[in-house]
Amino acid sequence: MLEVAFLSDAPRVAGSEVWLADLLPHLPAHGIQPSLYLPQHETLTRFVEGLRGSAVTVERYDDQEELPHLTRAAGLRVVQAWEPWTYRRLLPRLAAPRLVISHDQLDYHYPAPLRALYREIYRQTKAEAFRQADGVVTVSNWGANFLRHRMRLPDTQAMTNGVDPVKFRPAGTEERAALRASLGFTRFTVLIPGRFTLEKNQLAAVRTARHAPALDFVFVGDMDAGMGIGVQALARRRQLQNVRFLGRRWDMPELYRAADALLQPTLAENQSLVTLEAMSSGLPVVTTPIPAQAELVRDGVDGLLVPAQPALLARALLALAAHPARARQFGAAARQRVLDHHTHSGSAAQLACLLHAASALAGGAGQG
DSSP states (O other), rough: EEEEEEEEEOOOOOOHHHHHHHHGGGGGGTEEEEEEEEOOOOHHHHHHHHHHHOOOEEEEOOOGGHHHHHHTSSSSSEEOOOOOHHHHGGGGGSSSEEEEEEEEOOOOOSSSSHHHHHHHHHHIIHHHHTTTTSEEOOOOOOHHIIIIISSSOOOOOEOOOOBBBTTSSSOOHHHHHHHHHHTTTOEEEEEEEEEOTTTTTTTHHHHHHHOTTTEEEEEOTTTTSHHHHHHHHHHTTTTTEEEOOOOSSSOHHHHHHOOEEEOOOOOOOOOOOHHHHHHHTTHHHEOOOOOHHHHHBBBBBTEEEEESSSSHHHHHHHHHHHHHHHHHHHHHHHHHHHHHBBBBBHHHHHHHHHHHHHHHHTTTTOOO
16 A cells, blocks of 8 residues: 655645545545645634545644654655745655645636736746656646646646536436525526636626626625625626625535536636536536636537637527527536546546556555
């Protein structure tokens, strides 16, 4: 059994932490015993409690200075950090072999000067720090190519994200009707979940709602964030009657099952869990044709790839509403794509293969 220590500096739970909770419990079936090292933040307590009873050993630390000693006996160390300084400070002090797993969005499709500036900042911060590792893993083929060629990190490997197709599934007719009634969904309902940030582009989604008054638009996320406050103000200023803000929710599977389509006018992704959750739930997806999204959504097969222009996004959504059979066809194809390529078990198998390969490359340390 290969002992692998996963190290995080997470200040709170986000998609990368959900990824750990979803995949690490699958690793013992592949000959890997995972342990997870997390800081002593109160915001992580519920997350840690959720891992109790699983095959994952969770250790809390007060200071990153402890980690080189605490993880020395492991056969492999994997760092998944939020902050560039964590990589710079920690990687040189960890025993080899050590990997980085990056969920970073990597490239922001802003206007050219801003995009170039972001790339250079990323190059000088995280990408430069990654060179201290023995290899890098990221969660899309596009992302791996970007790190290899744009960031000059040749030892980068790709895996794909996955979701639970039992948790995220289409609803039967009666269940769907009950869910829609309980949520007050009466017309063609477009779901827009995600963190309220500039790159998630909820501003474009609100402007899309203005072009499609016959459809309802439901936003889910941290609407108390600065961008969330701004988006709500825009909706009020435009006096949009077809926009609702639900805030943070813990019933996302039910919301996907009750909605009619997912709108994601995003400007930056690596491999979006929101997109995969919606696809697994049988929803047609309307999203932007940035590389990470085009890797998941086949235009005209699983959904529609549309530039982040409100009038064009509205036209695509109105077409889905006007042609329900086609929308159902997209949703069925999207779910099948998840079943074929993007389940938790499949992602865990890919991750295990990469971890065993990293250990073998270093001489097989930690196997027994």
